[in-house]
Amino acid sequence: MKGIVQGVGFRPFVYVLATKYKLAGLVLNDTIGVEIELLGPAHEIDCFLADLKVKLPPAARIDEIILQEIEVGSRDYSSFEIAESRQLGSNIATRISPDLAVCRDCLDDLFKADRYLAPDSYAESFSDMFAEGFGDNIAESFCENIAESGFAHGLSNSNVRSLAESNAYFHYPYVNCTNCGPRFSIIKELPYDRPFTTMSAFPMCAACSTSYENPLDRRFHAQPVACRQCGPNYFLTAPKLSQDSALSQDSKLLQASKLSQDSEPLQDSPLSNNIRIATGDEAIRRAAQALNDGLILAIKGIGGYHLALDASNEKALLALRQRKYRRAKPFAVMVPDLASAIRLATLDDEGQGLLASVARPIVIAPAKTDSRLAPFLPLISPDNLDIGLLLPYTPLHYLLFAAGAPAAMVFTSANISGEPIAYLDEDAYADLQGLADLFLIGERPIQRRIDDSVVSVVGKEPLMVRRSRGYAPDAVARLPREQDFILALGGDLKNAVSLSVGGHVFMSQYVGDLEHSSCFDAFEETITDLLSMYKVPKSGLVVAYDLHPNYRSSLYRDTIEASRVIGIQHHRAHIASVLAEHNKLDELVLGLAMDGTGFGDDQAIWGGEIFLGSVSSGFERVCHLDYALLPGGDAAARFPQQALAGYLDETTGNALLSEPIFQFDEHFSNALKMVEKNVRVFKSSSVGRLFDAVAALCGFVGEVQFEAQAAIWLEHQARGQLKKMSEKDRSKLDRYRLNFEGKTLDFKFALSSVVEDRLNGVKPAAIALSFHLALAGSLADALEQLSEAHQVKLIAASGGVMQNSLLADFLREELSRRGLTLLLNRVVPPNDGGLSLGQLALASFS
The missing domain is CATH 3.30.70.100 (Alpha-Beta Plaits)
Structure with a gap:
C-alpha cells in the first residue's frame, strides 16, 4: 500500500x-x-x-x-x-503524514473528568463537537460550558491529579492517538516509529505501553502517545525583568504581577535567564489570565512558537505591531469554535469545511463589520475587507480557552516580520526577548519548523495561499517518470522546495523569503532534511532552478552534488504547476501567468504572459503585456508611484506632479527623471506592477509594507464598490480595456483613461472596480482569439496575481461566456510558493 x-x-x-x-x-x-x-x-x-x-x-x-x-x-x-517495521533497500517512498488537529475522541479524554463539575449537558455536547465539524449546538454554548471546567473552579495541580487518577489524559496538553497529533514535526527519520521521533526521550509508562501494544486500542503504535505520568508537560516562564528591556512599562508591571512567591530561576538550561512561574494546569490558567490582562504570550505549538494576545485589546495590538516591526500586514485570529468564526466572518460551506478540517489552516474570509471585533479590525487587518481565522488544533489551545483565555486571540508566528518562525527553545528565548511578555513552553522537542497554512476560497473551491502545517509534506503530484530523483529549488520569495521520489512529488513546508539570512538558513536545512529523510543518493540527483541569475535559491545549485542541473523559466514553471497538480501533463493549453516579477527569456522582467503548449512538450510565449520601463527594476515594487512613472509618457508624468489630487513625492519625480534619462530602467511586462501603477493613481502613494500590499488594497477598494452596484451597472464598466494587438496587450489607453477619470473626480473605488472588470475582459478577449487560432479550449492560470479572488472570479465568468474553461492552482499556491512543483514537472521532461 x-x-x-x-x-x-x-x-x-x-x-x-x-x-x-x-x-x-x-x-x-x-x-x-x-x-x-x-x-x-x-x-x-x-x-x-x-x-x-x-x-x-x-x-x-x-x-x-x-x-x-x-x-x-x-x-x-x-x-x-x-509485525515489526522493516527497511527495503536504500530508497524511501513512504508518504509522511502531515501534523493533524486533535480529534474528537482525544478532546473527550481531555475534558471528560469535568463532567463532575459542569452542567449535565456539558459532557454530551462536548463529545459531539466534531460530529458536524463543530456543529452549532456545541459551538453556540462551548464558551459557556467550557468556562465551567476545572479551571473556573480554581483547581490546583493536586486537585487535577486527584481527578486524573481514572483518566491520565485529563487536562493533558499532549493527548493524542493514531487519528491526530504531531507527525511531520516530530519525525527524525523513516520508518515512522517512536525511536525515530522526538518522543524517544520520553519512555512510556505501563498504561501507555499497554495502549501502544494493543491492536484494538486507538493509541496502538501512536508514536507520540504519552500521559501525565510519563510524557512532556508545559510550564510558564518570564524573562528576568531589566531596565533595558524592550517591553513597555505597562507590560513590565503586568508581567511582574504574574511572578509568584514560588517562582524560581531555570537552572542548567538554555532558558536560565528566565523565571519559571508555574507548571501544568496552573501554568495554563495563569497564561490565560495574562492574555486577559493584555500581555503578549509566546506559545510553543506543533511546528514552532506563536505570539498570542487578546484580539480586542488595542494596547496589546499596537504593542505587537511595534515589537514585530509589522506595520500593516494582517494578523490571524484564533476562535474556539465554528460558531464564533461565523459571527466574525462571512463563511460559505467550503470555508467552514476548511476551518474545521483536520489540516486546520488559517482561512481568509470577508470580515463582518457588525461583529464585536469590528472596532479592532483596523489594527488586526488594516485597509482590508478580510480576516484570517483559525480554530484550535492542539489540546493546549482548547485548554487555554477552557481556562478563560479571550474568545478571540490574535495568533501569529513568533518572529520578527520576515524571519522564519522560531521553533527551538533556545532560539525562541533569544529571538523573542522584547516581543513576548511570558512564555508557555512545552517539553516535547520540535524536529522541524512548520508554519500555519493559509487558504482562501475562490469559485467555491479552496485556493492555497501558504502551504505548510496540515498539508506538508504530502505529495502534490504524480509524474509518469519514476527513475530520477529531482530536487526543485523554487524561487527567492515564499520559498518551498519539492522533491520527486519514485514519481511522487513531495513539497516541503513553507520556508519564506530568502533575502533574510535566517530564512536562507532554513532553506538549506529544509533541503538537507528532505534529501536525508528520503535517503536520496548523491549520484543521480537532478536539480531544477529558476533562471534568475541573482536568486539565492538558484545559486545554491552549485553547492549540491548533482548529475544534472536544469534552469526553468519562472512563468513557465507557474503554468506547469497548475497542470502537474491536475495531472494534465500532456494536455495542450493556453497558459496565463501573471505576477510581479520573473526573469524572462529576453532578460526583461516578465509578469503578464500567455503561453501555448504543454508540460511534456514545453511552452511558447504567444502574447504578453506591452513593456513598460520600470525605474529601479524590482525595487519599484516598494513604491507604487515609482512603478507608475514607467507606465506614463513624459508629458503626462510631469503634468501629474503639479496635480494636488495625486500627492506624489520625490519617489515619483526621481523615477520620471530615471525614465527620461534611461538610467537604471528595465523593461517589464508585469501585471503586478500595472496593479501598483493603478493603485498609485487611486491614492496608494506610500511605501509598501509587505509584498503585493498595493494590489491587495486596490482589490479591496474594488470589492467595496462592487457591493454597492447592481449587475446592470457593473456591465457598463469597461472603460479601461487593454488593446490586444496580435502579440501584445497595450495598457496606454487604459492608464490615460484612469488619469482622466481621477482628474474628473471619479472615486478611486469606482476606478478600482472598473480596472478589475476591464482587465478580466481584456484577457478573456485575447485568450478567445488565441484559442480560436490554436484550437485550444483549456486555460491554465497561475502566478501571484491569481490570488486576487475578485479578478479570478471575473476572469472565470468572462471565459465561461466564451466557452473556455479556467484551471487554477488548488493544491499548491499560485504564488511562488508553488513554483518548485512546476520546475520539477518541466525538468522531468527535459
Whole structure:
C-alpha cells in the first residue's frame, strides 16, 4: 500500500479488518508504505480489499495498491499479527503524514473528568463537537460550558491529579492517538516509529505501553502517545525583568504581577535567564489570565512558537505591531469554535469545511463589520475587507480557552516580520526577548519548523495561499517518470522546495523569503532534511532552478552534488504547476501567468504572459503585456508611484506632479527623471506592477509594507464598490480595456483613461472596480482569439496575481461566456510558493 498509511492508525485498522474476515497473515510498515500478507478464502480476501478502500481511518489515504501472489513456504500463518517495521533497500517512498488537529475522541479524554463539575449537558455536547465539524449546538454554548471546567473552579495541580487518577489524559496538553497529533514535526527519520521521533526521550509508562501494544486500542503504535505520568508537560516562564528591556512599562508591571512567591530561576538550561512561574494546569490558567490582562504570550505549538494576545485589546495590538516591526500586514485570529468564526466572518460551506478540517489552516474570509471585533479590525487587518481565522488544533489551545483565555486571540508566528518562525527553545528565548511578555513552553522537542497554512476560497473551491502545517509534506503530484530523483529549488520569495521520489512529488513546508539570512538558513536545512529523510543518493540527483541569475535559491545549485542541473523559466514553471497538480501533463493549453516579477527569456522582467503548449512538450510565449520601463527594476515594487512613472509618457508624468489630487513625492519625480534619462530602467511586462501603477493613481502613494500590499488594497477598494452596484451597472464598466494587438496587450489607453477619470473626480473605488472588470475582459478577449487560432479550449492560470479572488472570479465568468474553461492552482499556491512543483514537472521532461 502506498499513500498516507503510516502514523494514521492504518495497521490497527488492517488488523481489525483481517480479524473480521478470519484471515491470517501480517501487516507491517516498510520504507515504501505498508505491506500486508493475507492467507484465506479468495472471497474473504476480496471482501477485505473492498472494505480496505472505503473504510479507511480519517487521516489515511491509499494512492496505490500493488497485488501479488506469494508462496506460503515456511511462513507461520496461524493468525494475523502486526509485525515489526522493516527497511527495503536504500530508497524511501513512504508518504509522511502531515501534523493533524486533535480529534474528537482525544478532546473527550481531555475534558471528560469535568463532567463532575459542569452542567449535565456539558459532557454530551462536548463529545459531539466534531460530529458536524463543530456543529452549532456545541459551538453556540462551548464558551459557556467550557468556562465551567476545572479551571473556573480554581483547581490546583493536586486537585487535577486527584481527578486524573481514572483518566491520565485529563487536562493533558499532549493527548493524542493514531487519528491526530504531531507527525511531520516530530519525525527524525523513516520508518515512522517512536525511536525515530522526538518522543524517544520520553519512555512510556505501563498504561501507555499497554495502549501502544494493543491492536484494538486507538493509541496502538501512536508514536507520540504519552500521559501525565510519563510524557512532556508545559510550564510558564518570564524573562528576568531589566531596565533595558524592550517591553513597555505597562507590560513590565503586568508581567511582574504574574511572578509568584514560588517562582524560581531555570537552572542548567538554555532558558536560565528566565523565571519559571508555574507548571501544568496552573501554568495554563495563569497564561490565560495574562492574555486577559493584555500581555503578549509566546506559545510553543506543533511546528514552532506563536505570539498570542487578546484580539480586542488595542494596547496589546499596537504593542505587537511595534515589537514585530509589522506595520500593516494582517494578523490571524484564533476562535474556539465554528460558531464564533461565523459571527466574525462571512463563511460559505467550503470555508467552514476548511476551518474545521483536520489540516486546520488559517482561512481568509470577508470580515463582518457588525461583529464585536469590528472596532479592532483596523489594527488586526488594516485597509482590508478580510480576516484570517483559525480554530484550535492542539489540546493546549482548547485548554487555554477552557481556562478563560479571550474568545478571540490574535495568533501569529513568533518572529520578527520576515524571519522564519522560531521553533527551538533556545532560539525562541533569544529571538523573542522584547516581543513576548511570558512564555508557555512545552517539553516535547520540535524536529522541524512548520508554519500555519493559509487558504482562501475562490469559485467555491479552496485556493492555497501558504502551504505548510496540515498539508506538508504530502505529495502534490504524480509524474509518469519514476527513475530520477529531482530536487526543485523554487524561487527567492515564499520559498518551498519539492522533491520527486519514485514519481511522487513531495513539497516541503513553507520556508519564506530568502533575502533574510535566517530564512536562507532554513532553506538549506529544509533541503538537507528532505534529501536525508528520503535517503536520496548523491549520484543521480537532478536539480531544477529558476533562471534568475541573482536568486539565492538558484545559486545554491552549485553547492549540491548533482548529475544534472536544469534552469526553468519562472512563468513557465507557474503554468506547469497548475497542470502537474491536475495531472494534465500532456494536455495542450493556453497558459496565463501573471505576477510581479520573473526573469524572462529576453532578460526583461516578465509578469503578464500567455503561453501555448504543454508540460511534456514545453511552452511558447504567444502574447504578453506591452513593456513598460520600470525605474529601479524590482525595487519599484516598494513604491507604487515609482512603478507608475514607467507606465506614463513624459508629458503626462510631469503634468501629474503639479496635480494636488495625486500627492506624489520625490519617489515619483526621481523615477520620471530615471525614465527620461534611461538610467537604471528595465523593461517589464508585469501585471503586478500595472496593479501598483493603478493603485498609485487611486491614492496608494506610500511605501509598501509587505509584498503585493498595493494590489491587495486596490482589490479591496474594488470589492467595496462592487457591493454597492447592481449587475446592470457593473456591465457598463469597461472603460479601461487593454488593446490586444496580435502579440501584445497595450495598457496606454487604459492608464490615460484612469488619469482622466481621477482628474474628473471619479472615486478611486469606482476606478478600482472598473480596472478589475476591464482587465478580466481584456484577457478573456485575447485568450478567445488565441484559442480560436490554436484550437485550444483549456486555460491554465497561475502566478501571484491569481490570488486576487475578485479578478479570478471575473476572469472565470468572462471565459465561461466564451466557452473556455479556467484551471487554477488548488493544491499548491499560485504564488511562488508553488513554483518548485512546476520546475520539477518541466525538468522531468527535459
